[in-house]
Amino acid sequence: MTQEKGRAGIYIHWPFCLSKCPYCDFNVHIRPQVDQARWRAAYGRALEHYAAVLPERKIVSVFFGGGTPSLMEPETIRFVLDRIRALWPCASGMEVTLEANPTSVETDKLSAFAQAGINRVSLGVQALNDQDLAFLGRKHSVAQALEAFAVAKQCVKRVSFDLIYARPGQTLEGWEKELSQALDHKPEHLSLYQLTIERNTPFYFDSEQGKFSLPGEDVAADFYHLTQDILEEAGLPAYEVSNHAVPGQESRHNLLYWHYGEYIGIGPGAHGRLTLEDGRKYALRDHHAPDLWLERVEQTGTGAHEPVYIPPHERFSEALMMGLRLREGVAAARLEEEGACALKDALDMERAALLEEQGWLFRENGMLRLSREGMLRLNAIVPYLLKEEEQQVQAQTL
Ligand SMILES: C[S@@+](CC[C@H](N)C(=O)[O-])C[C@H]1O[C@@H](n2cnc3c(N)ncnc32)[C@H](O)[C@@H]1O
Numbered sequence: 001m002t003q004e005k006g007r008a009g010i011y012i013h014w015p016f017c018l019s020k021c022p023y024c025d026f027n028v029h030i031r032p033q034v035d036q037a038r039w040r041a042a043y044g045r046a047l048e049h050y051a052a053v054l055p056e057r058k059i060v061s062v063f064f065g066g067g068t069p070s071l072m073e074p075e076t077i078r079f080v081l082d083r084i085r086a087l088w089p090c091a092s093g094m095e096v097t098l099e100a101n102p103t104s105v106e107t108d109k110l111s112a113f114a115q116a117g118i119n120r121v122s123l124g125v126q127a128l129n130d131q132d133l134a135f136l137g138r139k140h141s142v143a144q145a146l147e148a149f150a151v152a153k154q155c156v157k158r159v160s161f162d163l164i165y166a167r168p169g170q171t172l173e174g175w176e177k178e179l180s181q182a183l184d185h186k187p188e189h190l191s192l193y194q195l196t197i198e199r200n201t202p203f204y205f206d207s208e209q210g211k212f213s214l215p216g217e218d219v220a221a222d223f224y225h226l227t228q229d230i231l232e233e234a235g236l237p238a239y240e241v242s243n244h245a246v247p248g249q250e251s252r253h254n255l256l257y258w259h260y261g262e263y264i265g266i267g268p269g270a271h272g273r274l275t276l277e278d279g280r281k282y283a284l285r286d287h288h289a290p291d292l293w294l295e296r297v298e299q300t301g302t303g304a305h306e307p308v309y310i311p312p313h314e315r316f317s318e319a320l321m322m323g324l325r326l327r328e329g330v331a332a333a334r335l336e337e338e339g340a341c342a343l344k345d346a347l348d349m350e351r352a353a354l355l356e357e358q359g360w361l362f363r364e365n366g367m368l369r370l371s372r373e374g375m376l377r378l379n380a381i382v383p384y385l386l387k388e389e390e391q392q393v394q395a396q397t398l
């Protein structure tokens with residue numbers, strides 16, 4: 001069978017950080033020393049493996065995520081990008097994003113990252129007051145974060161930053177001030193995440209022991225609405241649940257995920273979604289532990305587990321989950337294409353009608369999309385909408 005020729009993004013995972021933030025459950029490891037030359041070579045080999053299987057792709061975006069990929073040597077970034085350009089045709093103006101932490105050491109490297117080929121930086125600012133930065137276990141101050149933002153803007157055209165809100169003890173007034181301070185710096189993209197307490201993190205145990213408490217559901221909803229109001233007013237509407245941009249400045253790489261497009265994931269624990277040589281779509285996942293990943297790549301050329309076939313009904317539910325995150329929603333025709341079925345065969349249309357009556361779901365111009373109130377309930381709405389047999393399949397795969 002012929003292989004689908006098309007666009008793809010590449011995600012590169014760098015699994016190391018200087019220290020572990022108490023809220024974070026990403027695949028992160030603390031190492032005093034990392035052998036960059038060894039990692040560089042391993043990324044190169046893993047890329048070659050994918051290029052041999054998928055030579056016909058056009059690469060439209062690359063995203064260095066982590067962990068803290070700003071701890072990579074600029075030389076490592078340059079090597080990976082050179083390999084990608086040598087192995088595949090790349091879109092002109094390919095978006096190349098680096099997640100960066102705003103410590104002074106990393107800020108000093110921003111210009112070298114830009115020279116290595118980074119053209120978009122996503123800075124982990126997280127809070128704009130020093131007390132909360134300390135609470136979040138961050139190793140930088142507000143002043144350092146703002147300095148990093150200013151330097152990043154001189155080095156690359158597109159800079160975004162992340163903030164975490166609905167923090168313990170945070171007031172709506174405090175958040176409003178922080179947002180207004182953030183907007184004073186004229187960002188064109190902002191990622192604004194509600195603090196989530198992830199299982200088995202230090203914050204999880206602290207909150208279990210009552211060391212702090214989070215805003216209740218109603219207050220968290222107030223935070224969400226306030227955020228939407230302020231950002232809409234400022235000309236950076238949400239284009240996804242937590243992501244805001246001046247129109248045209250959306251993250252193209254992340255849009256690829258939400259449009260349920262194709263992407264290669266390389267590095268410990270990285271995921272991919274790809275149509276392989278047999279024309280069928282597969283979920284790919286790399287080995288989670290950094291040392292095991294490195295060994296597997298060095299010994300076999302790939303750090304990936306066996307690809308897992310995604311049957312059409314799962315493609316439908318994945319595309320629905322991703323697409324409803326977007327403000328524009330998801331095209332019914334796109335869902336039908338992924339699911340190889342009519343919408344009514346996969347969705348409970350009576351429930352869809354109930355959600356519409358409630359004002360949480362809209363169906364218009366061939367699109368399904370959620371209202372703001374709907375977005376607040378996204379995780380409950382998707383399983384509710386899927387027909388029973390779909391939910392069972394979802395439950396079995398959890
Ligand atoms: C891979 S992480 C971090 C990238 C970078 N190492 C940093 O810390 O800035 C990407 C973003 O996810 C957000 N994040 C991580 N854990 C979170 C949590 N438990 N609740 C809310 N946001 C979280 C943070 O805003 C973070 O910048």
Ligand code: SF4
Nearest residue numbers: 017020021024066067
């Ligand atoms: S939030 Fe960022 S710096 Fe902190 S542990 Fe997670 S990935 Fe590392």
